[in-house]
Amino acid sequence: MRRMFGNLLFVLVLPAMPILSGTPPAPAARPSTGALPAAAPPGIRSPAAIVADLNTGRVLYSKEADQARPVASLTKLMAALVLVESGLDLNTSQTITKTDHRLVKRGAPSRLRSGCAYTHRDLLHAALMVSDNVATVALGRSMGWTPEAFAHRMTLRAVEMGLSHTRFTDPTGLDAGDVSTAREMLAILQAVLNQPVLQSTCQKELYVIIPVSGKGHPILYRHTDAYIRRHPWDILGAKTGYTHPAQYCLAIGAALDGRPIGMVFLGAIGDLTRFGDYSRVMRWLTKQSRPPAVTG
Numbered sequence: 001m002r003r004m005f006g007n008l009l010f011v012l013v014l015p016a017m018p019i020l021s022g023t024p025p026a027p028a029a030r031p032s033t034g035a036l037p038a039a040a041p042p043g044i045r046s047p048a049a050i051v052a053d054l055n056t057g058r059v060l061y062s063k064e065a066d067q068a069r070p071v072a073s074l075t076k077l078m079a080a081l082v083l084v085e086s087g088l089d090l091n092t093s094q095t096i097t098k099t100d101h102r103l104v105k106r107g108a109p110s111r112l113r114s115g116c117a118y119t120h121r122d123l124l125h126a127a128l129m130v131s132d133n134v135a136t137v138a139l140g141r142s143m144g145w146t147p148e149a150f151a152h153r154m155t156l157r158a159v160e161m162g163l164s165h166t167r168f169t170d171p172t173g174l175d176a177g178d179v180s181t182a183r184e185m186l187a188i189l190q191a192v193l194n195q196p197v198l199q200s201t202c203q204k205e206l207y208v209i210i211p212v213s214g215k216g217h218p219i220l221y222r223h224t225d226a227y228i229r230r231h232p233w234d235i236l237g238a239k240t241g242y243t244h245p246a247q248y249c250l251a252i253g254a255a256l257d258g259r260p261i262g263m264v265f266l267g268a269i270g271d272l273t274r275f276g277d278y279s280r281v282m283r284w285l286t287k288q289s290r291p292p293a294v295t296g
Contacts, residue, residue: 042061042277042280042281042283042284043280044061044063044265044277044280044281045268045269045273045276045277046063046265046266046267046268046273046274046277047063047064047067047069047266047267047268048063048064048065048067048069048181048182048264048265048266048267049061049062049063049064049065049182049263049264049265049266049277050062050063050065050182050183050186050262050263050264051261051262051263051281051285052186052261052262052263053259053260053261053262054190054193054253054259054260054261054262055259055260060261060285061281062182062183063182064182065181065182065183066165066181066182066183067181067182068165068179068180068181069179069180069181069246069266069267070176070177070178070179070243070245070246071173071178071179071180071185071241071246071249071266072173072178072241072242072243072245072246072247072249073131073172073173073239073240073241073242073243073249074173074180074185074188074239074240074241074249074251074264074266075154075168075170075171075172075173075178075241076127076128076131076136076171076172076173076239076241077128077185077188077189077192077239077251078154078157078158078166078168078188079127079136079139079140079150079154079171079172080124080127080128080192080198080201081157081188081191081192081195081198082150082153082154082157083124083139083140083143084195084197084198085157085195086143086153088120088124088139088142088143089120090119090120090121090124090197091119091120091121092119092120092142093117093118093119093120093212093213094117094118094120094123094138094139094141094142095115095116095117095213095214096112096113096114096115096116096117096118096134096138097114097115097138098114100112100114100134100137100138100141101114101134103137103147104133104134104136104137104172104174106174107133107172107174108131108133110126110132110133110134110135111126111132111219112126112132112134112135112138112216112219113211113214113215113216115214115215116211116213116214116215116216117211117212117213117214118135118209118211118212119209119212120139120142122209122210123135123138123139124139124197124198124201125201125204125207125209125221126209126219126221127139128198128201128202128239129201129202129204129207129221129222129223129224130221130222130223130224131173131224131239131240131241133172133174136171136172137150137171137172140171147170147171147172148170150170150171151168151169151170151171151178152168154168154171155167155168158180158184158188161187161188161191163180163184163187163188164184165179165180165181165184166179166180166181166184166185166188167179167180173241173243173246174243176243176245176246181266182264182265182266183264185251185264185266186251186262186263186264188251189237189239189251189252189253189262189264190253190262192237192239193236193237193253193260193262198237199236199237201237202236202237202238202239203235203236203237203238204223205222205223205226205229206220206221206222206223207220207221208220208221209221223238224240225238225239225240225250225252225275227272227275228252228275228278228279231279231282233254233255233256233282234254234255235252235253235254236252236253236254236255236260237252237253238250238251238252238253239251239252240274242271246266246267247266247267247268247269248267248268248269248270248271248273248274249264249265249266249267249268249274250263250264250265250268250274250275250277250278251263251264251265252264252278254278254282256282256285256286261281261282261285263277263278263281265277265278
């Protein structure tokens with residue numbers, strides 16, 4: 001059973017979304033170096049980053065974009081993609097168990113209560129909006145997958161997508177073995193944005209879930225990207241991540257003058273640095289009279 005929190009749920013529904021249905025940018029291709037744009041490129045502080053026009057696949061900015069790094073909870077983008085592509089029934093429910101909590105005890109505490117059942121749709125929102133690790137393993141269990149089997153399926157999907165530097169050892173991003181590159185995470189982000197149910201989930205700012213059974217209470221989730229919701233640009237979808245090995249990460253799609261821009265920032269030292277990088281890129285692009293040439 002899913003609930004929207006009255007008028008508090010602000011979802012940016014953009015008519016431009018169909019333009020995301022084109023061919024994703026080839027993750028293995030390296031951009032050719034071109035002339036710098038008139039304005040200086042943004043001072044990106046994240047160690048690895050990429051910015052691209054999702055309509056054309058044109059890379060607008062890159063920095064160590066092919067360096068393999070831990071990606072923390074950006075891993076859940078691939079987890080969600082595999083779940084939906086494998087036919088997850090969003091309207092059925094799963095009961096949270098103590099084992100679900102035990103499997104991810106290294107991560108942040110979950111607000112999902114053992115013994116309470118939630119719809120798969122609600123668990124998907126918990127996984128993508130607030131990076132709930134318990135929700136992620138519970139969804140895998142609904143498909144009959146152990147965390148190891150789930151991660152294996154995710155790695156196979158990466159291989160199918162031609163992502164040669166991406167592999168997963170668990171579906172939540174808690175393991176340092178969940179690695180990818182900024183360029184390959186951008187391809188995963190676009191695949192997620194091309195799935196309507198995932199795009200709309202990643203786009204929401206607020207969402208309320210209510211257990212369909214058990215003694216749990218309603219839970220209000222606020223997207224972990226809430227800091228950047230104050231900016232004027234329309235967000236198509238976003239996912240944050242943090243572990244000590246990965247540091248702070250962000251994958252985000254935003255609309256600029258009707259064209260979708262995809263961005264991935266990996267390894268930022270501070271929590272706000274990744275959001276600052278997003279703001280710097282959007283201000284930089286706004287100043288351009290034409291799409292800038294490739295740099296980096």
